[in-house]
Amino acid sequence: MGSVVITGGPADQTVMEGQPVTFTVMQAGGATFQWKRNGTNIPGETNYVFRIPTVTQAYNTNLFSVAIANTNGTVTSTNATLFVLPDTVGPQLVGAVLNTASGNITVSFSEPLNAASAQTLANYRVTNTLGQVRSITSATLVNQTNVVLASPGIPAARYTIVVSNVRDASTGNNVIRTNSAVVAGYDLDIVSMGGNWKYNDSDTDLGTDWRSAGYSDADWASGPALLGAKRGTVPANMPEPLRTTITLSNNTADIPAVYFRTAFTAFKAPSAELTFSTLVDDGAVIYLNGVEVRRIGMPVGTINFTTLASRTAGDTPALEGPFTDIVTNLVDGVNVIEVEVHQAALDSSDIYWAGQFAISIKPVVLPPPPTNGTTCSAIAWAYPQLKIASLTTNSVRLSWSENPITNAAPCNQRAVLTVQYATTLTNGATSGNWVDLGTNNPMTNVFSTTNLSNPTNIARFFRFKKAN
Ligand SMILES: [Ca+2]
Numbered sequence: 055m056g057s058v059v060i061t062g063g064p065a066d067q068t069v070m071e072g073q074p075v076t077f078t079v080m081q082a083g084g085a086t087f088q089w090k091r092n093g094t095n096i097p098g099e100t101n102y103v104f105r106i107p108t109v110t111q112a113y114n115t116n117l118f119s120v121a122i123a124n125t126n127g128t129v130t131s132t133n134a135t136l137f138v139l140p141d142t143v144g145p146q147l148v149g150a151v152l153n154t155a156s157g158n159i160t161v162s163f164s165e166p167l168n169a170a171s172a173q174t175l176a177n178y179r180v181t182n183t184l185g186q187v188r189s190i191t192s193a194t195l196v197n198q199t200n201v202v203l204a205s206p207g208i209p210a211a212r213y214t215i216v217v218s219n220v221r222d223a224s225t226g227n228n229v230i231r232t233n234s235a236v237v238a239g240y241d242l243d244i245v246s247m248g249g250n251w252k253y254n255d256s257d258t259d260l261g262t263d264w265r266s267a268g269y270s271d272a273d274w275a276s277g278p279a280l281l282g283a284k285r286g287t288v289p290a291n292m293p294e295p296l297r298t299t300i301t302l303s304n305n306t307a308d309i310p311a312v313y314f315r316t317a318f319t320a321f322k323a324p325s326a327e328l329t330f331s332t333l334v335d336d337g338a339v340i341y342l343n344g345v346e347v348r349r350i351g352m353p354v355g356t357i358n359f360t361t362l363a364s365r366t367a368g369d370t371p372a373l374e375g376p377f378t379d380i381v382t383n384l385v386d387g388v389n390v391i392e393v394e395v396h397q398a399a400l401d402s403s404d405i406y407w408a409g410q411f412a413i414s415i416k417p418v419v420l421p422p423p424p425t426n427g428t429t430c431s432a433i434a435w436a437y438p439q440l441k442i443a444s445l446t447t448n449s450v451r452l453s454w455s456e457n458p459i460t461n462a463a464p465c466n467q468r469a470v471l472t473v474q475y476a477t478t479l480t481n482g483a484t485s486g487n488w489v490d491l492g493t494n495n496p497m498t499n500v501f502s503t504t505n506l507s508n509p510t511n512i513a514r515f516f517r518f519k520k521a522n
């Protein structure tokens with residue numbers, strides 16, 4: 055063996071503070087390596103590559119080299135200079151996920167955070183779609199870039215998290231843009247392969263009513279999957295053991311289809327991913343809240359109680375999936391997966407159903423708020439949506455999503471709203487008929503009034519004016 059020969063590197067590098075950097079060297083004949091910072095050995099850095107996971111300002115203009123040795127001696131590389139650009143950009147929100155089981159919302163940021171600012175409760179505001187504030191009891195920084203907001207008992211709902219004053223971990227401690235906001239996503243394991251299903255094996259044609267979320271399945275039986283039946287012996291090599299025996303025949307004829315339902319709690323979302331795997335003999339149609347999601351082994355066209363599957367699953371049906379389908383019909387509160395399992399033939403000797411389902415609502419990072427000097431009312435997500443309810447014959451309650459942001463920088467204050475009514479709209483919104491009813495507290499989203507003289511059978515129009 056000859057002496058070590060270095061043919062290239064390490065090369066000068068320029069990176070932004072907080073980013074990783076890797077130095078490499080091209081050589082021949084080397085057996086051992088020792089990297090050096092400003093001529094001094096770096097403990098433990100004895101590989102042919104050298105990586106700094108998070109570069110700080112302290113590394114700026116430092117020199118890095120590597121001593122490479124074999125039995126014929128040691129050769130030291132030339133120096134590479136590391137140039138560190140200062141971080142001048144604040145952290146950004148990249149996501150948030152609600153976990154109702156642990157009572158947390160985990161908020162993700164684009165870079166490592168300053169712990170003190172990240173763990174200050176006052177820097178976060180969590181509201182539901184009605185603008186009601188959800189209290190949080192702690193904010194804990196984990197893995198440098200995530201903050202776990204604890205809110206014990208938090209129910210499944212669409213929450214908006216507004217963040218201000220959180221700073222990055224750089225030398226500059228750059229701050230996030232005031233009122234940065236994200237709508238939290240939600241991941242839920244609905245049911246496992248061995249999970250419980252309500253089922254109806256009564257050989258009754260339930261039409262289509264049973265597919266709706268509101269259908270009462272209170273008198274249906276329930277049991278853990280695999281649910282099924284077999285004339286003869288259930289094969290020993292089934293992918294899932296038979297845990298609940300259902301009815302195959304009504305004693306004079308076999309049952310063409312059996313219905314299954316399982317409920318879960320979620321909330322209205324523009325779209326979500328429904329991911330599932332199945333074990334079905336022979337065919338199935340899967341619905342979410344009455345809307346068909348997928349057919350497995352079923353013909354095209356209208357499916358009736360007596361429709362037969364388009365395939366035969368055999369003695370040991372296979373696990374199928376995972377399938378991922380986009381669903382757009384989640385509702386606030388109780389949602390239901392409905393499944394009808396059909397036989398391939400009325401003399402089929404077996405029927406089985408098991409399914410593993412999960413739902414994922416993705417978080418939505420809202421458009422960045424305006425920078426200083428921009429009109430704060432440009433924050434589109436802050437415009438309220440109005441609801442109205444009749445309380446008594448002469449009073450109503452108006453409620454809305456969050457109060458909008460004030461027009462005054464730094465855009466982190468809620469505006470006061472003036473509530474007005476009119477009895478006619480003869481000149482449209484610019485009419486002089488509008489009468490002030492009062493103003494609301496900027497941190498509430500409800501206004502009740504009894505100041506409606508003789509309102510019986512008279513139309514009332516309401517509007518808000520931003521007072522500041
Ligand atoms: Ca930064």
Ligand SMILES: [Ca+2]
Nearest residue numbers: 336402404405
């Ligand atoms: Ca069968």
